[in-house]
Amino acid sequence: MTAGALVGLFVVWQVWWTDVIASGEQRATVEALEQTYGSDAVPEPAQPRTDTPPTAIGSVSEGEPFATLHVPRWGPDYEVPVTEGVGMEVLDTGAAGHYPGTAMPGQVGNFALAGHRQTYGAAFRHVDSLRVGDPLIVETAEAWLVYRVTEDYIVTPDQVEVVAPTPGQPGVEPSERLITLTTCHPLWSVAQRWITHGTLEQWIPRSEGMPVELLEGN
Numbered sequence: 001m002t003a004g005a006l007v008g009l010f011v012v013w014q015v016w017w018t019d020v021i022a023s024g025e026q027r028a029t030v031e032a033l034e035q036t037y038g039s040d041a042v043p044e045p046a047q048p049r050t051d052t053p054p055t056a057i058g059s060v061s062e063g064e065p066f067a068t069l070h071v072p073r074w075g076p077d078y079e080v081p082v083t084e085g086v087g088m089e090v091l092d093t094g095a096a097g098h099y100p101g102t103a104m105p106g107q108v109g110n111f112a113l114a115g116h117r118q119t120y121g122a123a124f125r126h127v128d129s130l131r132v133g134d135p136l137i138v139e140t141a142e143a144w145l146v147y148r149v150t151e152d153y154i155v156t157p158d159q160v161e162v163v164a165p166t167p168g169q170p171g172v173e174p175s176e177r178l179i180t181l182t183t184c185h186p187l188w189s190v191a192q193r194w195i196t197h198g199t200l201e202q203w204i205p206r207s208e209g210m211p212v213e214l215l216e217g218n
Contacts, residue, residue, distance in 0.1 A: 065081040140206075
């Protein structure tokens with residue numbers, strides 16, 4: 001009976017309490033990021049830009065939050081910090097972890113992120129609900145970057161070429177501005193990885209307005 005009780009308590013802690021703690025960390029980190037962003041977001045639609053590249057983000061340190069991810073498909077209140085690194089010390093805070101060495105938001109190449117699918121805030125819990133064309137919006141100190149989902153598929157954990165600058169083609173020079181989400185699959189297993197790719201469609205300076213997709217959701 002004692003062993004059963006201990007197992008039950010562990011399950012409650014793993015499934016529920018880690019979500020409670022990490023969700024609090026997610027919110028606190030997002031609020032802290034908002035305080036550091038260079039200009040206040042203007043809550044009105046703006047003319048998106050497609051002819052010039054967005055402002056580049058400088059280098060960041062391991063464990064440093066530097067952007068916010070919004071996914072309208074997952075609800076108007078969904079926003080999680082994007083933090084440098086993909087170790088458990090980053091992912092267990094509920095953040096979307098940025099693979100070091102991959103492109104930064106808006107750059108040519110592959111802006112690759114990892115996140116938990118269950119427990120610890122489960123940043124990518126509903127990844128399987130995304131559809132082609134859905135927006136994935138990255139907020140930085142200078143801009144909003146609107147990516148669109150292009151495809152998803154399942155791979156084994158050793159298929160790391162999914163986060164290459166040109167996904168699936170290591171060594172090939174990138175020509176597009178991409179985003180990739182990676183997470184475990186299926187639920188409650190680490191046997192495979194769910195991969196979602198997207199392409200940058202447009203961007204908006206924070207000082208000029210917000211993406212209409214976020215304004216519609218709110």
